Each structure stands twice: as C-alpha cells, then as structure tokens.
Amino acid sequence: MTGAPAIPAAPHRRLDPRMVTFLGVMAAMFLAALDQTIVGTAMPTIARDLGGVNRYTWVITVYLLTSTAVVPVVGKLSEQLGRKRVFLTAIVAFLAGSALCGLAPSMNWLIAFRGLQGIGAGMLTGTAFAVIADLFSPAERGKYTGMVAGVFGIASVIGPLVGGGLTDHAGWRWVFYVNIPIGAAVLAVLARTFPSMRRAGVRPRIDFAGAALIAAGAALLVLGASLEGTNGWGYPPVAISLVGGVALLVVALLHERRTPEAVLPPxxxxxxxxxxxxxxxxxxxxxxxxxxxxxxxxxxxxxxxxxxxxxxxxxxxxxxxxxxxxxxxxxxxxxxxxxxxxxxxxxxxxxxxxxxxxxxxxxxxxxxxxxxxxxxxxxxxxxxxxxxxxxxxxxxxxxxxxxxxxxxxxxxxxxxxxxxxxxxxxxxxxxxxxxxxxxxxxxxxxxxxxxxxxxxxxxxxxxxxxxxxxxxxxxxxxxxxxxxxxxxxxxxxxxx
The missing domain is CATH 1.20.1250.20 (MFS general substrate transporter like domains)
Incomplete structure (x- = not known):
C-alpha cells in the first residue's frame, strides 16, 4: 500500500521590496511634511524658554529657506550619486538636525540646527518623487503619487495638534525628538530594501557650479519673500535679496546651457x-x-x-x-x-x-x-x-x-x-x-x-x-x- 501523495507546502510569499521601499519613502516624507507645521504651536513656549523673541520667525524661515534651496539640485545629484545614497543621507541629516534642535541651548543654536534639518527635509522632498519614478512605470505612478500627496494633507492637519500636545505634556523639545525613533526605523528598513538605482559604469560628472548658483538663487528668493512678510517692501534687504536671487538664477540658466550634465537643463x-x-x-x-x-x-x-x-x-x-x-x-x-x-x-x-x-x-x-x-x-x-x-x-x-x-x-x-x-x-x-x-x-x-x-x-x-x-x-x-x-x-x- 502506497502512502498518500505529499501535499506541497504553500510557497512563502515575500513582501514586494518595491512596496516596502515605497512605504518607507512615504513615512520619511510624512516626517518632513509634519515638521513644517508641528513647530508653529510650540514656538511661543520655545521663545519663553530660550529667549530671543526678536528672532522668533527665523526658526521657521531658515527651515523653509534651506529646504527650498536644495530641492532643485538634489534630483540630478541623486541620479548621479545614486538614489539610495542620497535618500539615506537625507534621513540622517534630518534626524541629526532633529536631535540637535531638541538639545539646542539657545535660540541662535536652534536656528542653526533648523537649517540642517531643513536641508535633510529638502533632500527628502526633492528625491522622493524620483524614487517613485524608479520603482513604478508612469502608468502606475499616479496612485502612489496621490498617496504621497495625501500624506502632506494629513501632516498639515495633525501637525499643529501633535505639536500642541507634545509641548503641553512632554515639553517643546519632544516636538523634535519625536522624529528620531520613527526616522531611525525607516532608515533601518530602507537600508536593506532600497534598490541601488545608479548608472552602472558611469563616473558622475557633477555640476557643482550650477548646483551652487541655483541653490543660492532659490535661497535669496525665499529670504526676500520672508523678510517682506516681517518688514514690508520698503525694507532694503527685501529688494536686494529678490533681485540677487533672480540674477543668480538667470546666470545659472546661462551656465546650464553649456553644461553636459546640467542640474536644471533648459x-x-x-x-x-x-x-x-x-x-x-x-x-x-x-x-x-x-x-x-x-x-x-x-x-x-x-x-x-x-x-x-x-x-x-x-x-x-x-x-x-x-x-x-x-x-x-x-x-x-x-x-x-x-x-x-x-x-x-x-x-x-x-x-x-x-x-x-x-x-x-x-x-x-x-x-x-x-x-x-x-x-x-x-x-x-x-x-x-x-x-x-x-x-x-x-x-x-x-x-x-x-x-x-x-x-x-x-x-x-x-x-x-x-x-x-x-x-x-x-x-x-x-x-x-x-x-x-x-x-x-x-x-x-x-x-x-x-x-x-x-x-x-x-x-x-x-x-x-x-x-x-x-x-x-x-x-x-x-x-x-x-x-x-x-x-x-x-x-x-x-x-x-
């Protein structure tokens, strides 16, 4: 008498690495978007604790300035240096900035560390949609891009509520510390699952001059707009910043026309x-x-x-x-x-x-x-x-x-x-x-x-x-x- 045929074991289904990577990217984007709104409700308490009320707005302004400045250049750099390397570096910069902000002993140090945090957030924003493009075809990208857009909406709603709750019950420093455990988990996951999408056998030719000109021009435009909001159009640095920003961007575009690996090709x-x-x-x-x-x-x-x-x-x-x-x-x-x-x-x-x-x-x-x-x-x-x-x-x-x-x-x-x-x-x-x-x-x-x-x-x-x-x-x-x-x-x- 022969035994019954063995029943084959059900195949073990692994998670799609693309989806794991996408979820990690979305979580990192959520933290970057959350930090645009979570700090606002904590600022009165921060100003009372650290002093420097006259520099109150710079905590938000410097984050906007540095994050905007790196967005137009980081996409091309991530293509040349490798999307994984740049995105993981962005998370590290964002988390380092968050930790240092929580430890800031004065308003001046907080402003400086917010600048570092903004660089990390800008690198995340400027790279994330390119990562989605690497993972999915154009016909697939719509639904994933829509999810990321939804994350921005959710973050804008809960940011002020989370910021107020953390400030009242745990202290304002936890507005920054809260990023660390979530970001560290995302970093650990993406370090294993993120595909290394880099041109094989091609030595990067980085357009440092174009990147510097575009970043500086963007920073001056943001600075001018921010100064106008607090001082009005009659404040001389407003016009100087805006005109300087436009001038640098024009020079950058002229430079990019003659550069093979342009950051922003005309x-x-x-x-x-x-x-x-x-x-x-x-x-x-x-x-x-x-x-x-x-x-x-x-x-x-x-x-x-x-x-x-x-x-x-x-x-x-x-x-x-x-x-x-x-x-x-x-x-x-x-x-x-x-x-x-x-x-x-x-x-x-x-x-x-x-x-x-x-x-x-x-x-x-x-x-x-x-x-x-x-x-x-x-x-x-x-x-x-x-x-x-x-x-x-x-x-x-x-x-x-x-x-x-x-x-x-x-x-x-x-x-x-x-x-x-x-x-x-x-x-x-x-x-x-x-x-x-x-x-x-x-x-x-x-x-x-x-x-x-x-x-x-x-x-x-x-x-x-x-x-x-x-x-x-x-x-x-x-x-x-x-x-x-x-x-x-x-x-x-x-x-x-």
Missing amino acids: ELFRSSIFSVATAVTFLMGAVMFGAITYIPLFLQYVVGVHATGSGLTMLPLMAGLVVASIAGGQVISRTGRYRIQAVAGMAAVAIGILLTTLLDARSTQAQVTPAMVILGLGLGLSMPVFNVVSQNAVPQRLMSSATSAVQFSRQIGATLGLAVMGSYFNARLTAHGGTAAHITHEQLRLAYSGAIHDVFLVALLGGALTLVISAFLREIPLRTANHPEEVREAAAVAVA
Missing part, C-alpha cells in the same frame, strides 16, 4: 507638457497656501471662532484634499488619462475660491465649509497629475531634473504667493480702516472682512489663470513600462 522647457505642468504648479502653490492662510484668519477675526476651533474647521479642506488625491491617483493609473482630471481639479479650485469671495461679515462657520470642501477636492484631484505627466513627457535622462523642477516651482510659488498676498492684505486692511487709532471691535471686524475679501479676489484671479493654463495641457499616453535604458539599469543592479 531643454526641459522644450516640452510643452513640462512647461504647462511647471506653470500650473507654481500658481497652484501660491493660490493653495494663500487660501489656506486666510481662511483661518477669516474664521478667527470675522466669524469669531477661537484659534483652536479655526484649525479644526480646516479639516473639511484637508479631508477633501486627502480623499481626492488618493482617488485621483487611482483614476490616473487605471485609465491612463490625465488632462480632464487636471482641468476638473483646477475648475474645482476656482469654484472653491469663488465661494470664499461671497463670504462677508455676516457669514457663519457653516457657510465657510462648502468652499473649503470644494477647494480641497480640487487641489487633491490635480496634485497627483503634474508630477506624473512631467516625468512621462521627458526622456529618462531628464526625469530627475524635471521632478525637482516641479517640486521647486510649487515651493517658490507658495513662498512668493504668501509674500504678495500678505503685502496686499496689509495694504487693504489699512484702506478699510483696520489700522486706525481708537477703532472699535466691530469696526476692526468689518475691516478684516473687507481686507480678506480683497485677498480672496486676488486668489480667484490666480485660480482662473491656473485653470486657463491647465486647459493647454496636452495629453499623451502614459508609458506602461519605464524607458529601455532604465529597465536595463534596474536589471543590472542588485538590491542592497
């Missing part, structure tokens, strides 16, 4: 799809952050909601952004179509801003909510589109630079947009009598209502212009596989 702009994506992203950054800044101001000063309540009422906008960005990314990946989604998203943004212009001194909190929901849905629908289409529209050798350029345009748009809208708001507040002596509370409330309404009108013009430009976005098929040279490179390297 030939990128030969693609109409890339040019439209960059322009829309720039304007969207300005409109998005302008609206997000002045809606809470309207709720506090006009409707009369407390500061904590005004932050919570932004949840509908962020919920719409998170849901729409994830769903929109899925739609792009499933259908391969993106033009209609981009235009629909920009139309929703314009409609949402239009609804904010209908608000006045008699408006209630409930009347603000529909505008926020529609605005969030529009931003969420459009956010996954422009990274994917810009990468799809250029050759593989330009993909890293295209990715960094789109991220850079969003950050510069947000920074300059806030400066312009802030200056316009101050002027309109004065025009509406909000800075007059012996003003009553009701007169001040009406002045704020009028000034914020005028800012929303400017944002509406920006939203309408963004919608018009997005209509010129040309649709081409999304590739279902990476470029042949990318496939060969991926096959030639080992998973580290």
Whole structure:
C-alpha cells in the first residue's frame, strides 16, 4: 500500500521590496511634511524658554529657506550619486538636525540646527518623487503619487495638534525628538530594501557650479519673500535679496546651457507638457497656501471662532484634499488619462475660491465649509497629475531634473504667493480702516472682512489663470513600462 501523495507546502510569499521601499519613502516624507507645521504651536513656549523673541520667525524661515534651496539640485545629484545614497543621507541629516534642535541651548543654536534639518527635509522632498519614478512605470505612478500627496494633507492637519500636545505634556523639545525613533526605523528598513538605482559604469560628472548658483538663487528668493512678510517692501534687504536671487538664477540658466550634465537643463522647457505642468504648479502653490492662510484668519477675526476651533474647521479642506488625491491617483493609473482630471481639479479650485469671495461679515462657520470642501477636492484631484505627466513627457535622462523642477516651482510659488498676498492684505486692511487709532471691535471686524475679501479676489484671479493654463495641457499616453535604458539599469543592479 502506497502512502498518500505529499501535499506541497504553500510557497512563502515575500513582501514586494518595491512596496516596502515605497512605504518607507512615504513615512520619511510624512516626517518632513509634519515638521513644517508641528513647530508653529510650540514656538511661543520655545521663545519663553530660550529667549530671543526678536528672532522668533527665523526658526521657521531658515527651515523653509534651506529646504527650498536644495530641492532643485538634489534630483540630478541623486541620479548621479545614486538614489539610495542620497535618500539615506537625507534621513540622517534630518534626524541629526532633529536631535540637535531638541538639545539646542539657545535660540541662535536652534536656528542653526533648523537649517540642517531643513536641508535633510529638502533632500527628502526633492528625491522622493524620483524614487517613485524608479520603482513604478508612469502608468502606475499616479496612485502612489496621490498617496504621497495625501500624506502632506494629513501632516498639515495633525501637525499643529501633535505639536500642541507634545509641548503641553512632554515639553517643546519632544516636538523634535519625536522624529528620531520613527526616522531611525525607516532608515533601518530602507537600508536593506532600497534598490541601488545608479548608472552602472558611469563616473558622475557633477555640476557643482550650477548646483551652487541655483541653490543660492532659490535661497535669496525665499529670504526676500520672508523678510517682506516681517518688514514690508520698503525694507532694503527685501529688494536686494529678490533681485540677487533672480540674477543668480538667470546666470545659472546661462551656465546650464553649456553644461553636459546640467542640474536644471533648459531643454526641459522644450516640452510643452513640462512647461504647462511647471506653470500650473507654481500658481497652484501660491493660490493653495494663500487660501489656506486666510481662511483661518477669516474664521478667527470675522466669524469669531477661537484659534483652536479655526484649525479644526480646516479639516473639511484637508479631508477633501486627502480623499481626492488618493482617488485621483487611482483614476490616473487605471485609465491612463490625465488632462480632464487636471482641468476638473483646477475648475474645482476656482469654484472653491469663488465661494470664499461671497463670504462677508455676516457669514457663519457653516457657510465657510462648502468652499473649503470644494477647494480641497480640487487641489487633491490635480496634485497627483503634474508630477506624473512631467516625468512621462521627458526622456529618462531628464526625469530627475524635471521632478525637482516641479517640486521647486510649487515651493517658490507658495513662498512668493504668501509674500504678495500678505503685502496686499496689509495694504487693504489699512484702506478699510483696520489700522486706525481708537477703532472699535466691530469696526476692526468689518475691516478684516473687507481686507480678506480683497485677498480672496486676488486668489480667484490666480485660480482662473491656473485653470486657463491647465486647459493647454496636452495629453499623451502614459508609458506602461519605464524607458529601455532604465529597465536595463534596474536589471543590472542588485538590491542592497
């Protein structure tokens, strides 16, 4: 009698290294995004503890300055030096900056360490979408890009809440220490799973001059915009910084035309799809952050909601952004179509801003909510589109630079947009009598209502212009596989 045949053991399914890497990248991006908002609620306590109230804003400004400066150059550098090496270095820099910020003995040291933390965060932001492009084909990237966009929305909501809770119950230093255990775990995982996507047999030819010129120009633009927000346009360093920044970027572009391995190749702009994506992203950054800044101001000063309540009422906008960005990314990946989604998203943004212009001194909190929901849905629908289409529209050798350029345009748009809208708001507040002596509370409330309404009108013009430009976005098929040279490179390297 023969025995029963052996039942083969079920094969052991290993986690897809691509998904593990993607989840690690998303976690690192979450920490970088969280740090943009978590510190704000802790700043009054930090200023009382360390002193230096007159340097209060520099803790936030220097982070924005250094993170923005490295974004346009790190994409190309990561292609030449290896994506894994640069991304892991970014995590180490971010964690080192976080630890040093928590140990800072004075405000000056905190500002310096925030600069280091910002460099790490900028390297993460500038590399992450290029990593996604290495892992997934253009047809797949939409859903993963949408998830990362959703992470930014979640971080912007919970950042102030986490920052306030940690400051009240554990001390302000834990606002920085909280990054360390999470970041260390992500670093350990990615060190094992991150594929080494580097050109085999090619010695890097790094454009140090172009990288320095672009980083310095970006830093001066951010510095000028930040100084304008605290000192006004009449402050001489504002004009010096802005003019100097533009001049350096012009010199950088002239230099890049003659450099074989340019950090920001001018030939990128030969693609109409890339040019439209960059322009829309720039304007969207300005409109998005302008609206997000002045809606809470309207709720506090006009409707009369407390500061904590005004932050919570932004949840509908962020919920719409998170849901729409994830769903929109899925739609792009499933259908391969993106033009209609981009235009629909920009139309929703314009409609949402239009609804904010209908608000006045008699408006209630409930009347603000529909505008926020529609605005969030529009931003969420459009956010996954422009990274994917810009990468799809250029050759593989330009993909890293295209990715960094789109991220850079969003950050510069947000920074300059806030400066312009802030200056316009101050002027309109004065025009509406909000800075007059012996003003009553009701007169001040009406002045704020009028000034914020005028800012929303400017944002509406920006939203309408963004919608018009997005209509010129040309649709081409999304590739279902990476470029042949990318496939060969991926096959030639080992998973580290």
